[in-house]
Amino acid sequence: MGKNSIGEFEEIVMLTVAVLFQDAYGVAIKKDIEQRSKRSVSLGAMRTALKRLEKKGFLKSAFGEATAVRGGKRKRFFKVTPYGRKVLEETMDTRKRLWEAIPDLAFDA
Amino acid sequence: MEEKQEVTPPKYLMNFFRWFCDPEIAEDLEGDLKELYKEKAQRSIALAKMYMIWELLRLFRPGIIKNFEGHKNLNNYGMLKNYLKSAWRNFMKYKTFSAINIFSLTIGMAACMVIFLFVKDERSFDAFHEKKDKIYRLCEVQSFPGTNTQNVALSMPGMGPTMIADFPEIESFTRFWNWGDQLLELGDKRISIDNVAGADSTFFEIFDYPLLIGDPGEVIDAPLDAVISREVAMKLYNKVDVVGETFVLDGDQCVIRGVMEDVSDNSHLQFNIILNIKSATLDNPNFDSQFGSNFLNTYFVLNENADLADMSKRYPDYLTQRTGNEEINDRYKLFLQPLQDVHLASTTMEHDYNNHRKFNGTYVDVFILVGIFILVIASLNFMNLTTARASNRAKEVGVRKTIGAVKGQLFNQFILESILLASLALVFAIILALVALPLLNNLIDRELLLMTLLSSPQLVLIILGLTLLLGLIAGIYPSLYLSSFKPVVVLKGFRSHEKKSLFRSSLVIIQFSLALGMIICTLVVIQQLSFMKNKDIGFKKDHILLVDMNEQSNEKYDELKQALLSESNVLGVTASGQRLGSNFHQWGFKARVDTGMVDLTPSNVHVDHDYLDVYGIKLLDGRTFSKDFATDDGLAYIINESFAKELGFENAVGQKAGHSWYPNDSLGTIIGVTEDFNFNSLHYAVNTLSMVVHTEWGYSEMSVKLNGENITQALKDVERIYGEFVTDYPINYQFLDAHFEELYKSDEQMGSVITIITVLSIFIGCMGLFGLASISIQRRIKEVGIRKVMGASVSELVTLLFKNFASMIFISFLVASPLTFLFLSGWLENFAFRIEIDPLIFLVGGILALVIALVTVSFHVIKAANSNPVNSLKYE
Numbered sequence: 001m002g003k004n005s006i007g008e009f010e011e012i013v014m015l016t017v018a019v020l021f022q023d024a025y026g027v028a029i030k031k032d033i034e035q036r037s038k039r040s041v042s043l044g045a046m047r048t049a050l051k052r053l054e055k056k057g058f059l060k061s062a063f064g065e066a067t068a069v070r071g072g073k074r075k076r077f078f079k080v081t082p083y084g085r086k087v088l089e090e091t092m093d094t095r096k097r098l099w100e101a102i103p104d105l106a107f108d109a
Numbered sequence: 110m111e112e113k114q115e116v117t118p119p120k121y122l123m124n125f126f127r128w129f130c131d132p133e134i135a136e137d138l139e140g141d142l143k144e145l146y147k148e149k150a151q152r153s154i155a156l157a158k159m160y161m162i163w164e165l166l167r168l169f170r171p172g173i174i175k176n177f178e179g180h181k182n183l184n185n186y187g188m189l190k191n192y193l194k195s196a197w198r199n200f201m202k203y204k205t206f207s208a209i210n211i212f213s214l215t216i217g218m219a220a221c222m223v224i225f226l227f228v229k230d231e232r233s234f235d236a237f238h239e240k241k242d243k244i245y246r247l248c249e250v251q252s253f254p255g256t257n258t259q260n261v262a263l264s265m266p267g268m269g270p271t272m273i274a275d276f277p278e279i280e281s282f283t284r285f286w287n288w289g290d291q292l293l294e295l296g297d298k299r300i301s302i303d304n305v306a307g308a309d310s311t312f313f314e315i316f317d318y319p320l321l322i323g324d325p326g327e328v329i330d331a332p333l334d335a336v337i338s339r340e341v342a343m344k345l346y347n348k349v350d351v352v353g354e355t356f357v358l359d360g361d362q363c364v365i366r367g368v369m370e371d372v373s374d375n376s377h378l379q380f381n382i383i384l385n386i387k388s389a390t391l392d393n394p395n396f397d398s399q400f401g402s403n404f405l406n407t408y409f410v411l412n413e414n415a416d417l418a419d420m421s422k423r424y425p426d427y428l429t430q431r432t433g434n435e436e437i438n439d440r441y442k443l444f445l446q447p448l449q450d451v452h453l454a455s456t457t458m459e460h461d462y463n464n465h466r467k468f469n470g471t472y473v474d475v476f477i478l479v480g481i482f483i484l485v486i487a488s489l490n491f492m493n494l495t496t497a498r499a500s501n502r503a504k505e506v507g508v509r510k511t512i513g514a515v516k517g518q519l520f521n522q523f524i525l526e527s528i529l530l531a532s533l534a535l536v537f538a539i540i541l542a543l544v545a546l547p548l549l550n551n552l553i554d555r556e557l558l559l560m561t562l563l564s565s566p567q568l569v570l571i572i573l574g575l576t577l578l579l580g581l582i583a584g585i586y587p588s589l590y591l592s593s594f595k596p597v598v599v600l601k602g603f604r605s606h607e608k609k610s611l612f613r614s615s616l617v618i619i620q621f622s623l624a625l626g627m628i629i630c631t632l633v634v635i636q637q638l639s640f641m642k643n644k645d646i647g648f649k650k651d652h653i654l655l656v657d658m659n660e661q662s663n664e665k666y667d668e669l670k671q672a673l674l675s676e677s678n679v680l681g682v683t684a685s686g687q688r689l690g691s692n693f694h695q696w697g698f699k700a701r702v703d704t705g706m707v708d709l710t711p712s713n714v715h716v717d718h719d720y721l722d723v724y725g726i727k728l729l730d731g732r733t734f735s736k737d738f739a740t741d742d743g744l745a746y747i748i749n750e751s752f753a754k755e756l757g758f759e760n761a762v763g764q765k766a767g768h769s770w771y772p773n774d775s776l777g778t779i780i781g782v783t784e785d786f787n788f789n790s791l792h793y794a795v796n797t798l799s800m801v802v803h804t805e806w807g808y809s810e811m812s813v814k815l816n817g818e819n820i821t822q823a824l825k826d827v828e829r830i831y832g833e834f835v836t837d838y839p840i841n842y843q844f845l846d847a848h849f850e851e852l853y854k855s856d857e858q859m860g861s862v863i864t865i866i867t868v869l870s871i872f873i874g875c876m877g878l879f880g881l882a883s884i885s886i887q888r889r890i891k892e893v894g895i896r897k898v899m900g901a902s903v904s905e906l907v908t909l910l911f912k913n914f915a916s917m918i919f920i921s922f923l924v925a926s927p928l929t930f931l932f933l934s935g936w937l938e939n940f941a942f943r944i945e946i947d948p949l950i951f952l953v954g955g956i957l958a959l960v961i962a963l964v965t966v967s968f969h970v971i972k973a974a975n976s977n978p979v980n981s982l983k984y985e
Contacts, residue, residue: 026141043145043164047138048172063137069147071117073140 006058006087012037013049014058014088017078025064025075026050050078058084116154118146118161126165131175138173188518189525195505196526203501209880210494211534213873214579217487218538220869223549224480226557227862231473233375234452234466238317240410243280245417245445247272247407248458253440255709255755256695256797262446262461263403269309270397271431272407276423278415283309283316284386285378286405287463290657292837294357295345301659301838302341304379305358307386307405313367315410316378322352323367332387336367341381361388374556377451379465400432402696406463409445417445456855456939459692459793469855469939476859479866482623486870488583489616490877495527495587496613497884499594506591507599519592527584528577535576549865553858586612614917617881621921621958624874626929627867629954633933633946634860640944641853647786648689648724652680652820653845654813654827655688659838662831663807669834670811676830678816678823681723684808686715689724689845690852692789697769698799700756701776708769711752711797712788715806721747721783723814731762731781734802742802744777750785752797768801787942790852794941812845871958875965878914882966886910886973893973894981906974911963918962922955 006014016032017024026047033041053059064075080088117123126142127135142164149157200207235241247268252258269282284307291305313325313336320328321339328336335356342351354365363384372379386405390396424443429435446455453470455461506519543559550557563569656662662669670682687693693712700707718734718741720726729750734741746766753761758779767776785795815823831840850857886893893906901909930946937943 026137027144030141042167043138043141044168044170044173047134047141047168048170051134051172066140069144070140071143073136073143075140076134076137 006053006091009045010049010053011088011091013046014053014080014084017059018080018085018088022077024078029078053084054078057081058087116147116150118143119158122158122161122165126168129174130168131173134173138168192522192525193529195522196529199502199526203498205883206494206498206880207530209876210491211530211537213487213490213876214531214534214583215537215541216869216873217484218534218576218579219541219545220483220866221480222538222542222559222562223546223557224476224862224866226546226559226561227553227555228473228476229561230375230555230557231453231468231470235375235377235448237373237376238315238448240315240317241448243410243412244315244448245409245411246448246451247409248444248446249403250442250444251440251695252442253695253710255698255707255752256711257794259459259692260457261403262406262455262458262464264405264407264443265401265403266396266399266405267431268400268443269407269409272409272427275427275431276420278411278420280410280412281311281315282407282409283312284405284407285312285463286386286389287380288389290659290838290841291358291382292659293345299837300345302344302381303841305382305384306378306380307384307389309386312383313369315408318372318376319370321349321368321370323369328367329383329385330366332385332391333361333363334366334388335363335382335384336369337365337382338369338371338380340371342368358384358388361391363388374466377464377467379463398431403460408448411445420445456792459789460694467855469859471939472855472859476862479627479863479870482627483866483870483873484579486620486623486873486877488579489620490873490880491527491530491583492586493613493616493620493877494880494884495523495584496590497881499587499591500884500888502591503594503599506594507596510594510596511600516592520588523588523591524581524584527588528580531576531580531583535572552861554854613881617878617917618921618924620874620877621918621962622925622928624867624870625918625921625954625958626925626932627863627870628957629925629929629951630933631860631864631867632950632954633944634863634936636950637937637940637944638853638856638860641791641856641940641942644787644791644942646791647784648726650689650724650845650849652815652817653724654815654824655843655845655848656811656813656827656831657838657841658684658808658811659835660807661837662811662835665834666808666811669830672830672834673813673827676823676826678819678826679813680816681719681814682811683717683720683723684811685717685720686806686809688810688848689788690790690848692793692796693798698766699769699771699773699776700758700764700766700779701773702757706773707756709752709755709797711748711755711799713799713801714788715801715803715808717804717808718802720800720812723812726786727784729782729784730760731779733781740777741780742804745780745802746777747781747783747800748779749783749795749798751795752799753782755797791942792940871961875961878962878965879968882914882969885913886966886969890973890976890981893976894978897978898982903974907967907970910970910973911966914962914966915959918955918959922951922958926951926955 012033013029016029016036020028020032026043029050030041030043030046033039033046050059050061054061058081059078060081061076061078064077066072066074123139123142126139130138142161145164146157146161149160238244246262247264249261249264250258251261264284266284266286269284273279273282286307288305288307290301290303293300293302308329310326310330313320313328320336323336328334337345337351339349342349345351345356346354349368351365351368355362356365357363369383372381387396393399421444425438428437428441428443446458450470451464452466453468453473455464455467456469456471458464461467509519509522539559546557546559549555562572658666666684670684673679673682693714695710695712698709698711698713700709716734718736721728721733728747731747734745734747738745744767748756748761756764756766758764761779761782764779765776766779771777783800787795788798789796813827815827827842828840889910893910896906896909930951933946937946
């Protein structure tokens, strides 16, 4: 586990950002996570995670256009950076290798 | 669109959000919040609001909350933090200076705290009476022929009852008559209680001595009604609820109607038992209209419109009318003394028997003054050192200004530092006072408590406020000075461009003037005190034990005296009606002169035959009392020199004289004239005096002269023998020395306080000078180097460097001397017997200050003069 390690929640956020692709902004990400993982996500927790991930360079963001629904406030759209993608892949690889290393009989008992 | 424009979260929630949220993520997060709100609001606005609040609460986490530090924000926290940091670094970098700064302020503050406690304690006297502003004590100015005019705290029994009838301003009155030690009989028990007094029924209504049991208006309504203190109740009955119990006093059965709390120490009246005043005058129905002799205190409550000046115009008429005596106004002038003045402003009052712990109020003012002085010295120190250190901070100021600090900010920074220092000093001062108080209490015989400072929130606020103010005032000049530096000048290389700082020199001069003044005062005060201690007062007061006399010891006086004299440790035994050390009672005396009779009123005392021998009072003429002459008991007088002069006799011995009540045809004889001796305290001139023997009058006190070499054994012997003869009364004694010490206690205490404060202020002044010397010599180090290279010797350099300081001390001396002289002359007026102020004292004080100052700076001076010029010159 190097300094590139990410936590479980962070991983989910990043993956969701990737899933939503061009529509990955605050409320959308929150709803998507809540829908898929069936757990309640606070705006605060999510926004902190996004901020942290962006600071680490795994995500990048840009403002969208202002809409009336948001009281004239712009959306901030997130995108996974190539570096972020690499980290996600590494995480997946680590998992995969771990799965492959599990002896067949491990779960039978 | 079904979306309505109005469906937005409440404004206050959004404002709150914007306040705490990091502005970098605020916009999109706010949009998110609004979007979510709108969605929830479609179902229920109330629910949406709840949700909003919940969501906002959950936003309270690091990463969302904005950073309250740093340049991003529009507040000063970061700057303040920086100020604190640089203040701290400066403290640590110049440890000596910081220590001197803080420590001198600490000493000043601690001294002030203690003085404040002392003053508060003195001023708390009689402050617990609700009517304190309306209560007055009736006093008299007596000018009897043949004696000094005197203020007297006593009055006549008839004055209270008649004045309330004649003066509408008087609301109520009470008299207070101290009967001293009394023997109480309780069944077959006999117990001696001191401070038994009589008072009028209004006593507990006028004065607020708290009653545990009983109604203030009723407890001593009738003769033989008594109120006793809790302590006496426990002593007599071993319980507090003793209402209804009785005891026998002087053959009369008294009933206890009330129990009071023990009288507190800060009351000028002290009593353990108080009875209705008529208890002692049951067979004297005219007591309330009795004039003539003064033996009790009278107190009045005046109404709000009372005008003392107007009342005093009517006293003469009142006296003539009530006494029927036209001449009485030549002898008596009445005046009312406010209750508040009784404790602190009765120094000139004689025959002031009921005035517990009487203190000279001007000394309280002196204490306040020296308290202020020491604080001034400490703050001047602070100003001076901070300003002098300016060159150390000059670069900092330059850099700060270059970066963009404006003058106001720098000013704030230095003020903040100064306040910080003052607060730190406050903390240390409290600790110091805490440590020093027990020692001080011991020295001045008080029970001052530091907790008194915390007794009220106002006081705490005042202390904090004063500390703040002190920091502010002491910091203003250095802050202004420092913040006015021009960055170009200071960054180019700060030279002490100011010539000789006149301002700083004058601060030092003020400091040293104060210190010098105090040194001289201390010297004079000590001189006067030792003068009083060692002055030949005309009789020998060493090793004299004063034993209280009572009915039983008077009865057996002759046997008791013989038994005592047979002890080897007892050198002499005599007795008298009054104690040496305060004025004796005055009554009329007449003598036959060529032209007829003269009537004078000297002080009088009745004594045992060998009184003059035991006390070693010197006779100028005639003989002392002797048992060989029967007429010596009642018909022989020994007078003092002053009285002989007053009477106008060239040769007084052998002249016919007697008490004023003796018929002219049966007078006694003056048998001797003594030297004037100071039977009264040295505050007063020697009064005219007549001594007489009246064995049948009984004595109030026995004087036993002990062998000084074995006091402990002698005391044991006296106690044993006393016990053999006197069984009803326990022995009660005091040494005459101790009594005399008490007389000068106010003076002694002022002496100690002034001495302590002087030492402290010299100490503070020296610390300041030490710091200042190091800086000013540092500035001249190059000059010293060059001079040395040019061939100046070490001693020449030392003289050169000393000169500056010496001249400052000299100016201080010129400033301080006249003011001190004025102050001291005023103080010495208090004493009839006083030293002359010797100009030499001023010289001694000045030289002392000079030596102390030069010793203080010599460390730096000698170091500088001896330093190798290479070190100081190589960096040019």
